[in-house]
Amino acid sequence: MAWGRRTDIPADIRLSFVRSLYGNRATLWFGMLAHVVACAAIYLKTGNDAFIVFAVIFTFIALARLFDMGRFDRALLSSPSHVQINRWEFRYLIGAAAVCTALGMMCFYSTYVVRDSFAELASLSILLASVVSIVGRNYASRSAVIVMSVCSLVPVLAGFVLAGSAFHMIIGFLLIPYFLSNIQMANGLREFLFAAVMRRRELAVVAGRFDAALNNMPQGLIMFDGEGKLVVVNNEAVSLLKISPGTDLAGRSLQTVLRYSSLHGLFPRSKLKNIRRLIDDLLSGRRERDLFQFSDGRYIEFSCNQRQDAGAVLIFEDVTHRVEAEAQIQHMARYDGLTGLPNRVHFESLVKSLIARRAHGRRMALVVLDINDFKHVNDTLGHHVGDQLLRKLAERLAEMDPMRFIPSRFGGDEFVIFVPDAGSEIQIDSVMDHLLSAVSGTYQLSDHSVEVDVNAGVALAPAAQFDLQSLHIMADLALYEAKGSEGRNWAMFEEAMDIRYRSRQRLKNDLRGAIASGSLKVVYQPIVSAQSLRIVSCEALSRWDHPHLGPISPADYIPLAEEMGIITEITRFMLEKACIDCRDWGGRIGVSVNLSAIDLKNSDITDIIAVALRNSGLPTNLLEVEVTESAIISDRNKTSIVLQQLKNAGINVALDDFGTGYSSLSYLNTLPLTKVKMDRSFVCDITEDRRSLMLLRGVTQLSHEMGLGVTVEGVETQEQLALIRGAAGADLVQGYLLGAPMPAQAISALIDKSFPLKQSAQRQAAL
Incomplete structure (x- = not known):
């Protein structure tokens, strides 16, 4: 890298050196005048029109450089970056190189073409005179010195060598040390000036630092x-x-x-x-x-x-x-910094103090409360709005009767409220209704109006048996139960909740062990051509037979796997097993595997699919991945990127359970899909309700017009099948009528067979 472009040199010093290049415009005028006069003299002596061209070139270059220097003067360089300085240095370098190249070419032309002694002497004299300015004017840029020297020397040297005379060659080669000495002088001058500037700056910096340190001391x-x-x-x-x-x-x-x-x-x-x-x-x-x-x-x-x-x-x-600050630290040690409510430690001391003053036998309650979809507020409106919501909710809690409710914040959106006098289990209903109505409702946050719902869990105990830690666990379990129930936003702790929670935790451990040991199984449900009634593909479905509990429904253990963050391990197993089984079917039918929302957020999912295909040797066009709308909506941008990568690799992409979401139609246009799978809700009543059939046919036609295949799920009767084949126009059908999920070996036996259609169903399709 050239000295003039070293970024370890302070930018302002570099700017001063580059500014020196653009200074002293008078030398440009004198230089242009000298060049034009020399060209005119040579023209008068030789009568060669080329020197008039050279005069015009010198004039044009000089005017262009003067114009560029004017732009440099107008440029805002109060706080320049190295990139800006490099750009201006390069612009100067172009103009300087152009002048030197023109001078060198004029010498070359005089020596090799014209071969007139006056022309040679005049052009060489004006070039050597100009070379002096390389050191005197351009020392600040090493690049400029070298480029200008090379642009001047090479054409002159070429002219003397091509002239054919030994004396010309001697003079030409003698110019080399002359130019090298000029370069060395420029380098020495530049380094000397730079060292002087840096030493002066260092002294100023030391003095400034001492003065700044002294006068900026906090003492x-x-x-x-x-x-x-x-x-x-x-x-x-x-x-x-x-x-x-x-x-x-x-x-x-x-x-x-x-x-x-x-x-x-x-x-x-x-x-x-x-x-x-x-x-x-x-x-x-x-x-x-x-x-x-x-x-x-x-x-x-x-x-x-x-x-x-x-x-x-x-x-x-x-x-x-x-x-x-010491007083503030004492406050911070007791109260939450965001909401001003008592924190966990101070809350415990308050509760203990209140319990000690209460009569034994009175029932007390501990309430754990959190905000529904609080993460959504943070993700869509920003954490500062989420903080506002927490503060405003805390204000509503603090405004409630301090004799009845002792609120605190334990972290996140979790608030814990101590109710010293909760009354009976019947009375707690009114207490909770009052509490939840006070904190629920509309919150005005900055420029946003947010509707807030809360969930709560409640644990009751007499004052003599009140243990804060134990009741907190119970209230947490009740809160978890309230989140999973519909139509009620709070729940009272019951022993059954603890049993269900422990069972759930055991099931989680067993599921982790089943994945590690490969105890899960894969079954396949046929996907049949609506016209030929032959199997064209199968959907891979996981099954788990618990050693003690028997078969566990995927609807139970798949959400557990997602909650535990191990769903991708199940997906990996499903992909590897499905690809191997599909390969063993001889490449006559394909296989589809479901991807969860967590899979689509995993940046490694494309690699996982690629490894499964590579290890099995299955062609990519025989693999299809199915995604649901709920998986897409969690992160639509990232999902689109992943699905596009899969589609580009030749893998089919199907939108599963189509029609169950509020915006499914928009996905047909924006996502890289190859197929839609109509949800069973489209099929269940098409034999009785003509409008359902028309809706199914309309969506099918719309999908076909967009170049998408259509699979209809949930086909369970011959009548439904006949209508789908005849009136709906679907491509593929899937359902228990055409086969329940079965092992891979059973699929092999069905590949070349057609599913029969009853005569009554055929007549209904014809009608």
């Missing part, structure tokens, strides 16, 4: 000489002692400074002796540190360090903020 500093006179006073000392800025304190005594401060109200005159005695004790070394309160309520802490030259350095600072 006041006064340095005394051996006679007790002030020699150094920083700005903070002047401010703390209420001395007017600009007052010259050098050589003054401490008594004079203290008297001046007393006159300006820093402390009453009656305390002048006490302060003087306090500081004298510090300066003499009898004390190392002391604290004094001034009239305005500030606390100033003094300390002193002895110097080797019998002087001393007195350091003092305003510690009022520290005292206030």
Whole structure:
């Protein structure tokens, strides 16, 4: 990299060097005049029109460079970057190289083409005269010196060599050391000036740093000489002692400074002796540190360090903020910083204190409350809006009767409320209705109006048996139960909840073990051509036979796997097994595998699919992945990218359960799909309700017009099948009529067979 473009050099220094290139415009005018006059003289001597062209070229280049220099003057370079400086240096380099190239070419033309002694002498003289400016004007840029020297020397040297005369060659090669010496002189001059500038800057930086350090100290500093006179006073000392800025304190005594401060109200005159005695004790070394309160309520802490030259350095600072901070720390240790409610530790102490004052036998309640879809507020409106919501909800809690409700925030959107007098289980209903109605409803947050619902879990206990930790666990379990139930936003803890929770945790552990041991199985449900009634593909479905509980429904363990974050392990197993089984079917039918929302967020899912295909040797066109609308909506942009990568690889992409979401039609146009699978809700009543059939046919036609295949799920009767084949126009059908999920070996036996259609169903399709 050229010296002029080194980014380790400060940008402002580089700018000053580049600015020198653009300075002294008079030399450009003189240079242009000299070049034009030389061209005119040679033209008059030789009569060769080429030198008129050279004169025009020199004039054009000079005017272009002057125009560019004007643009440089107008450029805003108060805080330039290296990129900006590089650009302007490069622009200068182009103009300088153009001039030198034109000079060199004129010498080449005079020597090799014209072969006139005057032309040679005049062009070489004007070039050598111009070379002087390479050092004098362009030393600031190493690139400019080298490029200009090369652009000047190469054409001249070529002209002398091609002239054929030995003397010409000698003169030409003698120019090389001349140009090299110019380059070395320019380098030496540039490095010398740079070193001088940097040394000057370093001295200024050191002095500036010392001054900045001294005057930006948070403490006041006064340095005394051996006679007790002030020699150094920083700005903070002047401010703390209420001395007017600009007052010259050098050589003054401490008594004079203290008297001046007393006159300006820093402390009453009656305390002048006490302060003087306090500081004298510090300066003499009898004390190392002391604290004094001034009239305005500030606390100033003094300390002193002895110097080797019998002087001393007195350091003092305003510690009022520290005292206030200590009080604030005490508050922060007890209260939540965002909402101002008691935190976990202080809440526990409050509860214990209240329990100790209550009569035994009275029922108390602990309520755990959180906000529904609080993450959605953070994700869509921003965390600052989420913080506003937490603060406003806390304000509503704090406004409730403090004798009935003791609220706290434990973190996130979890609020814990202690109800000292909850009454009976019947009365708790009214208590909870009052509590939830107070915090639910519309919140105005910045420019957004947010409707907030909350869930709560409640645990009751007599005062004598009230254990905060245990009841918190119970209330958490009740909250979890409330989130999973419909039509009710709070729940009371019951023992059955604990049993269900423990069973769920055991099921999670067993599921993890089943995945690790490969105990899950894969079955396949046929997907049949609506016209030929032959199997064209199969949907791979997972099954789990628990060693003690028997078959577990996928509707139960798949959500568990998603909650545990191990769903991708199931997907990996399904892909590997489905690809191998499909390969063993001889490539006559395909296979489809479901992807969850978590799979689509996993950046490794495309690699997982690629590994399964590679290990099995299955062609990509025989694999289809199915995604649901709920999986897409969680992160539509990332989902689109993943699905597009799969489609580009030749893998089919199907939208499963189509029609169950509120915006499914928009996905047909925006997502890289190859097929839609109509949900069974389209099929269940098409034999009785003509409108359902028309809807199914309309969506099928719309999908076909967009180039998408259509599979109809949930076909369970011959009549439904006949209508789908005849009136709906679907491509593929799937359902228990055409086969329940079965092992891979059973699929092999059905590949070449057609499913029969009853005569009554055929007649209904014809009608």
